Amino acid sequence: MRFTFICREKLSKAGSRVAIIGAGPAGLGAAGYLACRGYEVEVYDKLPLPGGLMVFAIPPWRISKDAVLNGAKELEESFGVKFILKTKVYLGNVVRRDEGDDFIEKIMPLDKLIDEYDAVIVATGTWESKLPKLPGVESRGVTTALAYLYKHRIYELGLTSRRPGDGERVIVIGGGHSAIDAAEQALNNGSYPYLVYRRTIKEAPAGVYEFMKAASAGINVIELASPMEIVAEGGIVKGVKFQRMKLGSLDETGRPKPIPIPGSEFFIEADAVIFATGEVATPPFNINEEGILNKLNIRVSKEGNIEVLKEGLSINQRVYVAGDVARGPSRIGPALGMGLQVARKVDYILQARAGKLALVAR
Amino acid sequence: MSDLTQVEKYIRVIDLAKCIGCGSCEAVCEFLYGTPFIKVYRTSMGLDIPISCMHCRKAPCIEVCPTGAMIRDSTGAVYVIPSKCIGCLACLYACPFSIPELDHRSRAAIKCDLCRDLRNKALDPACVAICPTGALIYGFEKEVFTLAKLRTAESIAKARYELASWRT
Numbered sequence: 413m414r415f416t417f418i419c420r421e422k423l424s425k426a427g428s429r430v431a432i433i434g435a436g437p438a439g440l441g442a443a444g445y446l447a448c449r450g451y452e453v454e455v456y457d458k459l460p461l462p463g464g465l466m467v468f469a470i471p472p473w474r475i476s477k478d479a480v481l482n483g484a485k486e487l488e489e490s491f492g493v494k495f496i497l498k499t500k501v502y503l504g505n506v507v508r509r510d511e512g513d514d515f516i517e518k519i520m521p522l523d524k525l526i527d528e529y530d531a532v533i534v535a536t537g538t539w540e541s542k543l544p545k546l547p548g549v550e551s552r553g554v555t556t557a558l559a560y561l562y563k564h565r566i567y568e569l570g571l572t573s574r575r576p577g578d579g580e581r582v583i584v585i586g587g588g589h590s591a592i593d594a595a596e597q598a599l600n601n602g603s604y605p606y607l608v609y610r611r612t613i614k615e616a617p618a619g620v621y622e623f624m625k626a627a628s629a630g631i632n633v634i635e636l637a638s639p640m641e642i643v644a645e646g647g648i649v650k651g652v653k654f655q656r657m658k659l660g661s662l663d664e665t666g667r668p669k670p671i672p673i674p675g676s677e678f679f680i681e682a683d684a685v686i687f688a689t690g691e692v693a694t695p696p697f698n699i700n701e702e703g704i705l706n707k708l709n710i711r712v713s714k715e716g717n718i719e720v721l722k723e724g725l726s727i728n729q730r731v732y733v734a735g736d737v738a739r740g741p742s743r744i745g746p747a748l749g750m751g752l753q754v755a756r757k758v759d760y761i762l763q764a765r766a767g768k769l770a771l772v773a774r
Numbered sequence: 775m776s777d778l779t780q781v782e783k784y785i786r787v788i789d790l791a792k793c794i795g796c797g798s799c800e801a802v803c804e805f806l807y808g809t810p811f812i813k814v815y816r817t818s819m820g821l822d823i824p825i826s827c828m829h830c831r832k833a834p835c836i837e838v839c840p841t842g843a844m845i846r847d848s849t850g851a852v853y854v855i856p857s858k859c860i861g862c863l864a865c866l867y868a869c870p871f872s873i874p875e876l877d878h879r880s881r882a883a884i885k886c887d888l889c890r891d892l893r894n895k896a897l898d899p900a901c902v903a904i905c906p907t908g909a910l911i912y913g914f915e916k917e918v919f920t921l922a923k924l925r926t927a928e929s930i931a932k933a934r935y936e937l938a939s940w941r942t
């Protein structure tokens with residue numbers, strides 16, 4: 413992945429410094445553009461390597477980690493982009509614990525970055541998975557697709573010696589790409605997982621094709637079923653009680669609403685239950701502290717995505733937001749695209765600011 | 775105007791076996807040109823397919839263009855000279871892939887030119903440079919055809935290998 417696809421080498425120095433928080437596709441795209449434009453770019457990430465979900469979640473049979481890591485290496489070696497890794501950026505009284513926090517060696521306060529750089533781009537993605545509020549969901553053996561895939565990725569990368577073991581019988585619940593990836597991962601580990609979705613595969617965000625492929629590879633696809641309870645013994649998962657669904661009228665997302673069929677409960681035994689039921693935005697500040705939101709002039713939407721007032725920039729005109737942390741879970745392309753657009757905006761604004769300063773100086 | 779291309783040219787092919795539909799190609803293209811000239815379409819089967827100009831070697835759009843606005847550059851890429859284009863869209867009618875579009879401001883046909891500006895700076899087309907899976911291959915015809923076949927060989931080898939290790 414060549415993030416500096418618009419240039420062969422760095423423009424002469426722009427003289428401004430930009431901090432980017434998060435080295436996923438949004439952050440790396442922004443870094444590439446700004447590096448080409450001559451900025452001094454420093455990228456902060458809590459993980460030990462850049463790449464975000466492309467390196468730490470998506471399985472290697474979809475994307476090769478090397479393609480992503482080589483792109484980041486080029487940024488570093490040929491364009492002088494500095495990567496400050498194992499560093500979590502945060503602002504708030506108590507640092508929130510997100511997924512993927514295991515490697516953090518240092519906490520960097522967000523307001524310090526805002527003071528030290530000419531602009532700060534927040535591209536921290538969605539590193540917290542949603543778990544449905546079901547009885548037994550806290551049992552051992554219940555995990556999320558992100559946590560499950562992450563465990564495999566850090567093992568492959570040699571970042572942990574702990575081999576992911578997850579028992580023989582795996583149930584994955586969900587209908588998106590992460591559900592497919594988790595089920596394929598389990599299959600790859602030698603189990604014949606169940607993949608359970610509450611609508612039919614025709615409505616599934618991952619699409620009919622991916623589900624058919626999964627089914628023909630040996631994954632047990634079950635449509636129109638929703639979990640009611642995680643059955644556990646002594647705090648350890650034994651299986652999942654499901655309920656059959658039928659499709660009703662269209663809901664607010666334009667898809668038919670799944671409606672439970674009373675008396676249709678059934679049970680599947682399992683040692684591992686993986687919820688692939690969405691992730692939420694994890695901005696580098698406490699979204700519940702009014703004072704912080706006001707200080708940054710940032711709003712948080714109902715879904716937990718962050719909205720910065722006035723066209724993606726805050727009142728101090730230094731904080732920008734890009735990628736899934738702004739819009740919620742999407743795909744690599746949209747996150748990358750937003751990173752590029754925001755970087756271009758930062759370039760305009762910093763150039764304008766420099767122009768104004770020059771006028772004053774004259 | 776005849777469009778003879780005897781010399782070996784550059785070519786871009788999309789390896790659908792590698793594409794995961796992530797939309798990175800579309801994102802960089804839209805970023806550069808305001809509208810994406812390579813776009814990933816979600817089909818009724820749920821399979822995502824990127825669509826862009828094929829830069830046909832016997833391009834109907836070039837043959838049909840009444841003003842000579844649709845031409846081929848020395849590397850093989852088919853592109854539009856906006857000042858010559860009258861926006862009739864005969865090229866769209868002629869194109870078996872429905873590629874050309876109309877730009878509202880210039881009222882000329884627009885389409886992928888394999889990033890002429892970037893290539894003039896000795897860079898690859900942006901979609902090729904960014905693709906995280908290597909699904910977009912660009913290069914001299916012979917190299918591209920060889921690489922494509924090499925990938926086929928690799929996948930056949932992998933299938934044979936898996937079969938063999940499954941038997942033991």
Ligand SMILES: Cc1cc2nc3c(=O)[nH]c(=O)nc-3n(C[C@H](O)[C@H](O)[C@H](O)COP(=O)(O)OP(=O)(O)OC[C@H]3O[C@@H](n4cnc5c(N)ncnc54)[C@H](O)[C@@H]3O)c2cc1C
Pocket residue numbers: 433434435436437438439456457458459462463464465466469470474499500501502512535536537538539557558561589590591593694695696734735736737741742743744745747748794795796797
């Ligand atoms: C399992 C799974 C499979 C997927 N499969 C596909 C697919 O096949 N195709 C596709 O197009 N998309 C896929 N996606 C979606 C895609 O990965 C995301 O949309 C994309 O990576 C979002 O990019 P981003 O840059 O916004 O965030 P991310 O890629 O999440 O990057 C954010 C970065 O910020 C860092 N970070 C977070 N908080 C902090 C902090 N406080 N301080 C410092 N650093 C921080 C993280 O470590 C991470 O590196 C998948 C997602 C998942 C979870």
